[in-house]
Amino acid sequence: MSERHVMIRLSNISKRFGLFRAIEHADFDIFRGEFFSILGASGSGKTTLLRIMAGFEAASEGTVHIDGAPMDAVPPHQRPVNMVFQNYAIFPHLNVADNIGFGLRKLGLGRAERQRRIDEMLELIALPGYGARRSDQLSGGQRQRVALARALILRPKVLLLDEPLGALDKQLRAQMQTELRALQRTVGITFVLVTHDQEEAMALSDRVAVMDEGRVMQIDTPAGLYERPGSRKVAGFIGSMNFLRGVVLGRDGAMARVQIAGGGAVCRMPADRLNGAHGDLDLAIRPEKIALHARAPGPDALAGVLRDRVFLGERVHYTVALGDGGETVIVSAPNTAEADGVPQTGSTVWLSWPETALMPLSDT
Ligand SMILES: Nc1ncnc2c1ncn2[C@@H]1O[C@H](COP(=O)(O)OP(=O)(O)OP(=O)(O)O)[C@@H](O)[C@H]1O
Ligand SMILES: [Mg+2]
The missing domain is CATH 3.40.50.300 (P-loop containing nucleotide triphosphate hydrolases)
Known part of the structure; x- marks a missing residue:
């Protein structure tokens, strides 16, 4: 360069x-x-x-x-x-x-x-x-x-x-x-x-x-x-984005543990992304990086209530209200993700994402 x-x-x-x-x-x-x-x-x-x-x-x-x-x-x-x-x-x-x-x-x-x-x-x-x-x-x-x-x-x-x-x-x-x-x-x-x-x-x-x-x-x-x-x-x-709040709980080697506000679940993300940030944190995650599950895929998954499902052809968009009903998260999944059946609005769903999907933001 x-x-x-x-x-x-x-x-x-x-x-x-x-x-x-x-x-x-x-x-x-x-x-x-x-x-x-x-x-x-x-x-x-x-x-x-x-x-x-x-x-x-x-x-x-x-x-x-x-x-x-x-x-x-x-x-x-x-x-x-x-x-x-x-x-x-x-x-x-x-x-x-x-x-x-x-x-x-x-x-x-x-x-x-x-x-x-x-x-x-x-x-x-x-x-x-x-x-x-x-x-x-x-x-x-x-x-x-x-x-x-x-x-x-x-x-x-x-x-x-x-x-x-x-x-x-x-x-x-x-x-x-x-x-x-x-x-x-x-x-x-x-x-x-x-x-x-x-x-x-x-x-x-x-x-x-x-x-x-x-x-x-x-x-x-x-x-x-x-x-x-x-x-x-x-x-x-740039593109569409979900904004979340979180708290840094601590570190396990290269990974930081972050608790997501609203859902309560603890997620992991690469610690070097935090640039030394601790305490409260503004976070972002792209709708297409999130997977939606009808059953809890593991202890780290975030629980919420499915509020809306919009079928757009290739993709399906879900609106999920997190645990205490506060934050709303948009999930965008390929329609093939529904092979196991269409989730019903009003039912409890779980969200998960790869450890690299969460992005910390520097300002508000
Ligand atoms: N000759 C001028 N005198 C006073 N203010 C100006 C002048 N030219 C531009 N501005 C102001 O400067 C700001 C930036 O203008 P500019 O034309 O660069 O915006 P832009 O990003 O190109 O917007 P757009 O997408 O609408 O074309 C605007 O608030 C505009 O009103
Ligand atoms: Mg212009």
């Missing part, structure tokens, strides 16, 4: 609009060839951060380096980046080829070379032969691909994408996600994508930065964010 080439370095970037703090101390690197996403709710500062990288917005504090060079005095059009905006701004009065080749004019390339590069791009975005097509005769997805081609044809070191698929319907969006990922692999350019869609960020990215109210909460691989969210906010934002 240490030998990877840093393409974008954000050093302690903050941005204020008047008194409002839009970005607070963003400090991280994006590597060459990486597909990096910035994920966060509306207003969390994603676009602002992207615009600071592009040079459309000046940081109040901190420095942006791109490919080793400080960008403080470099205007947007001289930065080795290109930005694709959410509303796939392509020129309606130009045909597809002229849209794609727009930025090439100022490079002073000959006509034949321009045409060659445009054809190469049409091939890349799977629209060969569409050069003469009017822009208003394209579908939303095709227009989006033209916007991407227009940005890629200048061969930037970095492509900045602000919700590039936001205007597309669900099915087209899924298809374009696959295409975007394949495109990035083909061209090998560093992509920085802004999205509020966690599934999109997970599906596309090598790494994801999760933002909340101007702060970068956590940066990790999709699997890392899913399996090791550091905080309740990140845990709740």
Whole structure:
């Protein structure tokens, strides 16, 4: 990892609009060839951060380096980046080829070379032969691909994408996600994508930065964010999650014993995950890591009452109220787990999970 080439370095970037703090101390690197996403709710500062990288917005504090060079005095059009905006701004009065080749004019390339590069791009975005097509005769997805081609044809070191698929319907969006990922692999350019869609960020990215109210909460691989969210906010934002309270009772070698509030059962989890925490603890567990049993599978199982069962086809979701009726836990199981019969709502059930499934959280 240490030998990877840093393409974008954000050093302690903050941005204020008047008194409002839009970005607070963003400090991280994006590597060459990486597909990096910035994920966060509306207003969390994603676009602002992207615009600071592009040079459309000046940081109040901190420095942006791109490919080793400080960008403080470099205007947007001289930065080795290109930005694709959410509303796939392509020129309606130009045909597809002229849209794609727009930025090439100022490079002073000959006509034949321009045409060659445009054809190469049409091939890349799977629209060969569409050069003469009017822009208003394209579908939303095709227009989006033209916007991407227009940005890629200048061969930037970095492509900045602000919700590039936001205007597309669900099915087209899924298809374009696959295409975007394949495109990035083909061209090998560093992509920085802004999205509020966690599934999109997970599906596309090598790494994801999760933002909340101007702060970068956590940066990790999709699997890392899913399996090791550091905080309740990140845990709740990525996938679905159960939150529990527990008390650390003690340790047996590498394992810690934790009593779960509500059910009373004592569970084991790897002690090194606790980072020395003791006493009361916030815990999280994914619904699909929990197994539901009609009979107690062992002394460690948590007892509860089955409140609801929803059949979703491939999976079944159960809502279980723990022992004293306090906490509610959601269990998601494959439908094959019901081979022994369908549990009745109102009956007592038991929950168990692998020792590695419980995650401690650092804040609330
Ligand atoms: N030019 C500006 N002047 C004042 N406040 C601004 C300006 N631009 C953005 N903001 C504020 O900064 C915050 C972050 O805005 P930003 O556009 O970065 O959010 P975002 O994460 O991209 O949200 P969305 O998902 O809705 O696009 C918002 O509260 C916004 O109102
Ligand atoms: Mg935005």
